[in-house]
Amino acid sequence: MNRKMKQALAFATFRLLGVLVVGVLFSILGFIIYNGAGVINWKFLSASPEEGMSAGGIFPAIVGTLWLIAGSIAIAFPIGVMSGIYIHEYLGNRWIVKVIRVMTNNLGGIPSIVFGLFGMALFVHAFGFGDSILAGSFTLGLLVLPLIIRTTEEALKAIPDTYRAGSYALGAGKLQTIFRVTLPVALPNIITGLILSIGRVSGETAPILFTVAAYFLPRLPSGIFDQVMALPYHLYVIATSGTDIEASRPMAYGTALVLVMIVFMMNLLATVSRLRLGKKTKMD
Amino acid sequence: MKWSRRVIKYMIEGLFTLSGGVTSLVILLIVVFLFKEGMGLFTNPAVEKGYALCVNAANPTGSLDARVVKQIFDGEITTWEEVSEGKMTGPIALFRFNEIFSRYTEEELGEDYALLSPRLQEVVAGTPGIIAFLPEEYLPPGQEVVKRLRAGNITPGSFFTGGEWQPTVAPAPRFGVLPLILGTIWVSLFAIVLALVPGLGVAIYLSELAGARARGWLKPTIELLAGIPSVVYGFFGLVVLVPFIQKLFSLPVGESALAGSVVLAIMALPTIITIAEDAIRGVPRALREASLALGATHWQTIYRVIIPHASSGITAAAVLGIGRAVGETMAVLMVTGNAAVMPRSLFEPVRTIPATIAAELGEAPAGGAHYQALFLLGCILFVITMVINLSAEFIASRGQGKGVGA
Structure with missing residues (x-):
């Protein structure tokens, strides 16, 4: 077999693999969409679960997930952005940056169930928050912190040093430069990281199992010390341990589709923000 | 620069610095909390907390391995010869705490179960081959007739090399990972x-x-x-x-x-x-x-x-x-x-x-x-x-x- 034929064979294999893998991934999405689309209607999105979670809707779980998104982002976003600023604008290239970066990467690599254990030990028991939105938000916040730090750092790295030099040359101090020049330019990319974090937070189950998630709680939370239902945990519950698993299948498909839709929308938003906001402050 | 602006500047930069160390701090906290809770396991007795294994005082057996205890309570070991190297003979008589309620009437156990401990003592003293699994609070008095078995702590060896994960069985849960x-x-x-x-x-x-x-x-x-x-x-x-x-x-x-x-x-x-x-x-x-x-x-x-x-x-x-x-x-x-x-x-x-x-x-x-x-x-x-x-x-x-x- 000559080398041209070998190449043709190898490339055909790669194309086939590409089609196969993409096909598998798409068929999963297609399956969820096909089965879930018929379930989603206004009632599904606005009513509480009924009849042992085999009918009604998922409104409390949606509200719970929104609370958790708001709480965890409120905790992680400011800290993450400040951390990114400190690492890139203050530490520059010192050896300590390497240590911090290794730590950040490792925190990002810790399994989510370990965050669940830690959140339970620290926030639920040691701080006495109990099973609450507060404990869950802290746990999820720590989970997405590395993602926010990394995107902030990357966003700052992409800004040419001429911007900073120009600002200093005009007599601005370091903080002024950060708040007036660097941050505004970096904002689109930081926002992209924020949106991706929202997608991540909305789908995590393991960290909220023991810190906030309620099996069934039709009333809405009244404060940050309440337990809530959450979409991913709700899907787990009705898929594996509901009172009538077969009857609650449609509900499970609908919930899965809602989760997928959230991730879709967040990715779409992230792309849009990168393109739209990026145009206004074009740099080269 | 006015002093108030300088204070604000230092505060903001201090916040930046604190945030810079936050991931390292979280990892440190995770290590501390996980290991603090986890290492506590090895301070636990091998027998379920709050319970004790008792034998008749005439029984020379001083302690039993957690694995042996499980085999005894599973009925796999039925005679003392198998566990005490010939010091004790005869069949093993299993006794679980709640069996006391079928042996004695409510009157015999007294008001508010005040007589529970003495009755348990009677049982243990009266059965030479007994091994009883009892709550510590009802442990019968009288060292001369009832002997409490020494149960060691859960050991790292049994945890890391144990082949059975049965965390909820009584009297001795098994934690083999x-x-x-x-x-x-x-x-x-x-x-x-x-x-x-x-x-x-x-x-x-x-x-x-x-x-x-x-x-x-x-x-x-x-x-x-x-x-x-x-x-x-x-x-x-x-x-x-x-x-x-x-x-x-x-x-x-x-x-x-x-x-x-x-x-x-x-x-x-x-x-x-x-x-x-x-x-x-x-x-x-x-x-x-x-x-x-x-x-x-x-x-x-x-x-x-x-x-x-x-x-x-x-x-x-x-x-x-x-x-x-x-x-x-x-x-x-x-x-x-x-x-x-x-x-x-x-x-x-x-x-x-x-x-x-x-x-x-x-x-x-x-x-x-x-x-x-x-x-x-x-x-x-x-x-x-x-x-x-x-x-x-x-x-x-x-x-x-x-x-x-x-």
């Missing part, structure tokens, strides 16, 4: 075996063969799939894969190590593809052009020049894929069947460390031995993933130095 560790490795390794070749193939396709347009929509789509929650993948595995595997191999249950591996492989694909593709695209253009200029075909260039040059990045992709698989909780919990037994084949249920924590922590009373054992599992998981991540980082950084001149 070997089946869980092996189950985790078993499922994760097979997942990577399944995912590596297709993942690499797609990475090569994306970086070398696909046109700009195909790449333009494939890459974001694959990144999107990395963002789909694991519980959704688990749900898909549960309703599609598990019944399919059950039918295909005509198994009694479809929940198996194989189902877990396939779901994990699908979930690890986006990670592997993205990182491997970055590594392949990072190969300097000069290398590729030199190879083509020497008359090599594109395919020869790929497998003789590009893949060897990107090998450290590709290895890092595989290692990180394993890391993700080892720590994955929900999807595995939903499809592997969760039987805490030594894995023997791909077609039987297994149980991984993360799935065990997720399934059992809710029922383990805070501060008890079971709770602490689950934290120790968390420590093991933490250490495993830390080692995996650090080695991936090391492998990837070793490859970065490779330039055209090297």
Whole structure:
């Protein structure tokens, strides 16, 4: 077999693999969409679960997930952005940056169930928050912190040093430069990281199992010390341990589709923000 | 600059500094809390807390191993000859605390069970071959007729090399993590075996063969799939894969190590593809052009020049894929069947460390031995993933130095 034929064979294999893998991934999405689309209607999105979670809707779980998104982002976003600023604008290239970066990467690599254990030990028991939105938000916040730090750092790295030099040359101090020049330019990319974090937070189950998630709680939370239902945990519950698993299948498909839709929308938003906001402050 | 502005400046910069250390602090806190709770396990007696094993004072046996205690209460050991090296003979008479209520009437036990302890003493004293499992608060008085067996603490040896995970059996729960560790490795390794070749193939396709347009929509789509929650993948595995595997191999249950591996492989694909593709695209253009200029075909260039040059990045992709698989909780919990037994084949249920924590922590009373054992599992998981991540980082950084001149 000559080398041209070998190449043709190898490339055909790669194309086939590409089609196969993409096909598998798409068929999963297609399956969820096909089965879930018929379930989603206004009632599904606005009513509480009924009849042992085999009918009604998922409104409390949606509200719970929104609370958790708001709480965890409120905790992680400011800290993450400040951390990114400190690492890139203050530490520059010192050896300590390497240590911090290794730590950040490792925190990002810790399994989510370990965050669940830690959140339970620290926030639920040691701080006495109990099973609450507060404990869950802290746990999820720590989970997405590395993602926010990394995107902030990357966003700052992409800004040419001429911007900073120009600002200093005009007599601005370091903080002024950060708040007036660097941050505004970096904002689109930081926002992209924020949106991706929202997608991540909305789908995590393991960290909220023991810190906030309620099996069934039709009333809405009244404060940050309440337990809530959450979409991913709700899907787990009705898929594996509901009172009538077969009857609650449609509900499970609908919930899965809602989760997928959230991730879709967040990715779409992230792309849009990168393109739209990026145009206004074009740099080269 | 006015002093008030200077104070604000220092405050803001102080906040920046604090935030810079926050990830290191969190890792430190995780280590402290996990290990503090987890190490507490070894201060627990091997017998369930608050309970004691008692024998007749005439019985020379001083202590029993936790494994022997379980065998006795399971009825596998029935005579004292088997456990006391000939010092004690005769059949073993099992006595569980609640049996007292069938031996004595309520009047005999007295008002508010005031006479419970003396009655227990009667029982133990009257049966030479007895072994009684009793709550400490009702422990009968009188050293001369009732002897409490010394039970050692749970040992690290029994934890790390124990082959049975039965955290809720009485009187002596068994915390052996070997089946869980092996189950985790078993499922994760097979997942990577399944995912590596297709993942690499797609990475090569994306970086070398696909046109700009195909790449333009494939890459974001694959990144999107990395963002789909694991519980959704688990749900898909549960309703599609598990019944399919059950039918295909005509198994009694479809929940198996194989189902877990396939779901994990699908979930690890986006990670592997993205990182491997970055590594392949990072190969300097000069290398590729030199190879083509020497008359090599594109395919020869790929497998003789590009893949060897990107090998450290590709290895890092595989290692990180394993890391993700080892720590994955929900999807595995939903499809592997969760039987805490030594894995023997791909077609039987297994149980991984993360799935065990997720399934059992809710029922383990805070501060008890079971709770602490689950934290120790968390420590093991933490250490495993830390080692995996650090080695991936090391492998990837070793490859970065490779330039055209090297």
